[in-house]
Amino acid sequence: MATNRFIGYLESRKNLTGSACGIAGLALTFAGLAGTYWPVVVAGLYGAGALIAPPDRPSLPDFPDPSAQLEELRADFATLRAYLDGVDLPPAAAGRLTELTEVLAALLDPGWVAQVLARDPDGVHTLSRAVRQDIPEAVDTYVRTRWWTRLAPGAEPPERHLERQLTLLHQEADHLAAALRETESRRQESHTRYLEDRGHSH
Incomplete structure (x- = not known):
C-alpha cells in the first residue's frame, strides 16, 4: 500500500513540477549563480514547485449514461x-x-x-x-x-x-x-x- 502511494507521488503533478523547478536550480548551480548554498536553492525551488502545482484529483466514477x-x-x-x-x-x-x-x-x-x-x-x-x-x-x-x-x-x-x-x-x-x-x-x-x-x- 505504501509502495503504491510512493509510486503515485512520483507520478503526481506536485513531484513532476517540483522536480522541474529543482532541475532549474541545478542549472543555476552549474551556471555559478547559486554559490555555496546550492542545496538550499535546489530544495527550495523543488518545494516551491510542489506547492504551486495543482493537486491531482481522482477520476470520476464511470457510471452508465x-x-x-x-x-x-x-x-x-x-x-x-x-x-x-x-x-x-x-x-x-x-x-x-x-x-x-x-x-x-x-x-x-x-x-x-x-x-x-x-x-x-x-x-x-x-x-x-x-x-x-x-x-x-x-x-x-x-x-x-x-x-x-x-x-x-x-x-x-x-x-x-x-x-x-x-x-x-x-x-x-x-x-x-x-x-x-x-x-x-x-x-x-x-x-x-x-x-x-x-x-x-x-
Missing part, C-alpha cells in the same frame, strides 16, 4: 413481456395490463421519445421501478394469492387488487408521458421566444 440505462431497461422489459405472456390473467386485468405495457413500450421505443426520457433521470427511475419491480410483483402476488383463495374461498377476489394496482401504474406512466410532453412544449416555446428576441434585436 442514461442512454445505456434505457438500453438495459428495454432488454428487461422484453424479459418482463415474455414472463407476462405465460401468466393466465382474468380479462379485465389482462386488458389493464395491455394498456399499461403499450404506454411503457411507447416510452421505451428507441428514437426521439427515448432521447427526451434520457434527459429525465426521475422518469428513467420511474420506468425502471415499474418494469423491474412493480409489475412483476403485482402479477406474482396475484398468482400466489389466487391459489390460496381457491383453498379458502370467500375472501376478496385477488383480481380486484391486481386491477387496482395496474390502474395506478398506468396512471403513473400516463403522468410521466404528460410530463415529457410538457418538457417538449416548453422547449418549443423557449425556441419561439429566442427567435422573437433575436428578431427584435435587429
Whole structure:
C-alpha cells in the first residue's frame, strides 16, 4: 500500500513540477549563480514547485449514461413481456395490463421519445421501478394469492387488487408521458421566444 502511494507521488503533478523547478536550480548551480548554498536553492525551488502545482484529483466514477440505462431497461422489459405472456390473467386485468405495457413500450421505443426520457433521470427511475419491480410483483402476488383463495374461498377476489394496482401504474406512466410532453412544449416555446428576441434585436 505504501509502495503504491510512493509510486503515485512520483507520478503526481506536485513531484513532476517540483522536480522541474529543482532541475532549474541545478542549472543555476552549474551556471555559478547559486554559490555555496546550492542545496538550499535546489530544495527550495523543488518545494516551491510542489506547492504551486495543482493537486491531482481522482477520476470520476464511470457510471452508465442514461442512454445505456434505457438500453438495459428495454432488454428487461422484453424479459418482463415474455414472463407476462405465460401468466393466465382474468380479462379485465389482462386488458389493464395491455394498456399499461403499450404506454411503457411507447416510452421505451428507441428514437426521439427515448432521447427526451434520457434527459429525465426521475422518469428513467420511474420506468425502471415499474418494469423491474412493480409489475412483476403485482402479477406474482396475484398468482400466489389466487391459489390460496381457491383453498379458502370467500375472501376478496385477488383480481380486484391486481386491477387496482395496474390502474395506478398506468396512471403513473400516463403522468410521466404528460410530463415529457410538457418538457417538449416548453422547449418549443423557449425556441419561439429566442427567435422573437433575436428578431427584435435587429
